[in-house]
Amino acid sequence: MWEWQWTIYTLFLLLAAATMGVVAVGAWQKRDVPGSTAFLLLIGAMMLWAVTYGLQIAGATEGTKLFWANANHIAVAAVPIAWIGFALQFTGRDHLLTPRTLGTLSVVPTAYLVLVWTNPRHELIRQTFGIKSVNDGSLLLIDQAFGLAFWVHAAYGYALMAAGAVLFAQLFVWAPKVYRRQVGLLLLGAVVPMAANLAFHTDLYVPSNFDLTPFSFVATGVLFFAAIYHYQLLDLVPIARETVVDTLSEGIIVIDSQQQIVDINDAAATILKLDGDAVIGTSVHQTLPEIVTETEPSEDRSTVSSEISCEIDATPRKLAVTKTPLVDVNGNLIGRTMTLRDVTEKRSLEAALSAQLDEVMAVNRELETFTTAISHDLRQPARTTERYIDRVRRSEPELSAENDEILAVAQTNAERMQTMLSDLLEYSRIERNDDQFEPVSLAAVVDQATTSLRFSIEETDTTVSVGELPTVSGIEHQLVRLFQNLISNAIRYSGPAPPVISVEATTTETEHVLTVTDAGVGIDPDELEYVFELFTRGQHAEQTPGTGAGLALCKKIVEQHGGSVDIESTLGEGTTVIVRLPKRE
Template sequence: MDPAFQYTLFVILAPLTAIACVGVVTYARLSYPSRETSALAWLTLSIVGWLVANTLELATNTEAATLLWAKITYLFIATVAVAWLAFALQYSAHSRWLTPGRFWPFFVIPAITIVLTWTNDSHHLLWTAYRFIPVNNLLAINITTYGPWFWVHILYSYALILLGAGLIIQQNSRSFRLYRQQSGWMIVAALLPIVVNASYVMRWFPGMNKDYTPVSFALAAVIFAVAMTRYHLFDLKPVARDAVIDSLSDAMLAIDPRGRIVDLNPAAQALIGIPSNLIIGQPAADVLNPWRDLLERYRDRTELRDEITLHHDGTDHTYDLQVSPLLSRQQQPAGRLVVLRDMTARKQAEAELREYTAKLEARNEELDAFAHTVAHDLKDPLAALIDYSLELKLHLRNMPAEEIDAALDKIARGGEKMSAIVDALLLLSQVRQIEEADLTPLDMSTIVAGALERLSTLKANCHAEVELPERWPTALGHGPWVEEVWVNYLSNAFKYGGSAPRIELNAREQPSGAHNQRSMVRFWVRDYGPGLTPEQRAELFAPLSQVRTSPEGHSLGLSIVQRIVTRLGGEVGVASQPGRGSLFWFTLPAWARRSSG
């Protein structure tokens, strides 16, 4: 190639590229804050300085002037690679390296290169030999042999340029596919100066005498500036994805108009369970096939918010699904952004909170009802105790012995009733405090015998006759609690089963079926007394709400009985008709005997 043509072409291209470079960078500086374009401005200044100095080098007609401008050119040649690296660091969100304390070591080699350039005639470490080429009555310098330091300089510059290009390419690999048009141009701009400079230094093209590296750098700067303004480089740059998207715990997928997944974050990759390199570019219908029903439901929706359930990792997870449109720079549909926020823990916490609140409200209601019931039941015996005590105090000396004995008996009975109420209160407190009682096989004969022993005085006073079965089916329960159930049922039967009541105790095992998921044992106490009306039955087993306490006072004890049996996994009930007696029953889980074989 004719040397004159090479230099003439450079002289034509240099001012054009310099003007274009300054123009677009100035526009970028006006469009964006100075801190975001400062490195690009520095890079542009170095490139323009290189172009201007190199052009003036070609515009002289003496060897001394040409050599002087060649040395001035090295002021920019030595620093342009550092400026390039600064731009790459700023672009790739590594600006923390641009502080003076961290960045100054990168200037050591360029500073030495500049010093050696101006003292080269003394040591020839940069250029060993060069010659001047006449070009249209002007002179151009051509380095024919490089010194050892030149290779240090060139390798260092290449290292910085490659490092910067690597940072840009790395950011491109992390950016959204929908926005990679800008990053593709960035890669071209990153590699262009290296290719052009290497072709000149390594003499890849015989007869190539002019270095077009500054022109290639200028074109790279123009590409960067255009990307900033046209593709919104600093609006959509990958740092936004690195700093925000990748750190999100929400799963996020970008889907193009053809239904292909163009990007996803680590949370989405973990949710899908497939490596991201096998997901990118694949149809969403194929990748998300386990959830194809949901895909079909939302196939034509570009914007929505819904709550969905996905099954993965062996369990169901609740997600807040949000789909929003992605628009191109022309505000045309460019795909959809799908965000899935795992709400499982929150839903579980809300459910637990509701359950806890319901339990707390139930306990508060229970305490209120119990306080009302206890106050109501204590009122009559306490009033009687006070009345008879005052009567004895005032009239003891004049009262016949029979009246004194009767008053003392009534005081004793009132005290016994109050004691029973206090015992019921203590039992309820025990049942409330123990969340889960240990269920063990029950020796019901011993438990019933204990209950009858506690009621022996009452049984003797009412002349009750008790019939027991020959054997009891074995059930599971908590012995002390079950004894209280029997005490309550038996005491009611002794009191309200008529004159000299005949009481029958028995049990029967109920096999599992449609209503019972496991076998149960049904126990009962039958009396042949006056029985109960439907209205009276309706008030039994009420949850501690004996608002209309009957004189018989069934409700307090039976309410506690119901709580005990329910906690043990059983049920309670009563069958009764006026004039035909009553049958009070409760169930407990049957003990499943393990076969010895």
């Protein structure tokens, strides 16, 4: 039968377990986050340690104390395994935590627990000499001496705890400030019980058989509580260096203050055709002489970007290199990082594109020169023809009907040639220039267009209704020309009835949709696909003046603004021209 005695120490240990329980609640709420599973096992093992040790020192007989001492060793064996598992998961190395790894790590603790529960047969864990009273009889402790198996497991447990601490320390060095606070609290929370346990096993205090390790869990619980509830532990989980650096498409090289390569990621090794492991520890000036020059100041703290030409495997390459100073937490310069990007293909494509663009520009200049020359050379004969016709009419006032008709046709053809040459010249001079783009009020644009067409509108008794129009990004004089042509076309092809024209607009998330609608003669459906071609005239065009260049000019203006234009028309009912302009800030 178990026998008990009252001791304040047991109550304190139950308080420590309760503190860890509060931490466990916070971890349970985030149990889907990487690292939470091992963290919960760690907290659970610490709670078990505190409770079983509390019951051990509350026992009044040797049998009671030995049972709970054996139960206590379950937690002693579980804490190092949970700690290293948590460290691997939290630092992004959970791929190392395979079932085989866990099985291997658990071999020593499993054998240890078997020896714990069979200790009376071999005494490899402990030798007991009864119970001794300390503190004037207020505390009963097992008088014991630990055996070889105990110390082997202790060394194993300390090794796992130290390995986990190293992983967290490495994370602490490179992690941002918020992660440093988390990791710092975790490290401190682990170091406190480790220090208490070391002090216990090295007899640094009395009574020597009184283990202070579970008592330190109160401090650990407070530190872990702050990490979870104040610094977002398990909410913001850092990613391991291997996950971040080695998966970057850009090359990263780290150089220390002695100008030695201390780290290189896979991308940099691939770009430079190097063996990453082989170059670590070598001088950067010897390994990469074309990238790093001997004259670079070692104390330079500026970030420098440049583009260099070099040969890699006897192949000319171009690399974009950014050199950034690397400082420690105290702001001391400890080295540099170099970011590398292979821009060889990009620069080659840019050069080819530039050459093609220069060629296109040269052709355009030749075409403009040609168009200007042709327009000038052809206008003179047309003007001469008009002057001769006028001279004939003045010298021969009484022409026959046939001769008068011949002169009228010649006059019309000469005037048409002049108009076509003007339209051709204007069409060739429409070009895109983003530097001229500015906010343009379409309401003001349509007002200018209708003002310039005032006489045509009055003579034909035209009605132009204008809805609410947006402000767009464009070139104002080109947009005025656009609406002049659209409204003029609508008037010209209105039929016998007075023209009725409406200008409307709607705006979506990506574009402005403008419509110019008339109730005129319409266009034959078979001709709709050709109406935007230069000098193409639609149905009934033979009955009205014009060159057929108006809609071609409209299409070119819209395309220079990055938009598109469509047309919908029905013979005898009217036409709608739809202009779409991209919405820009």
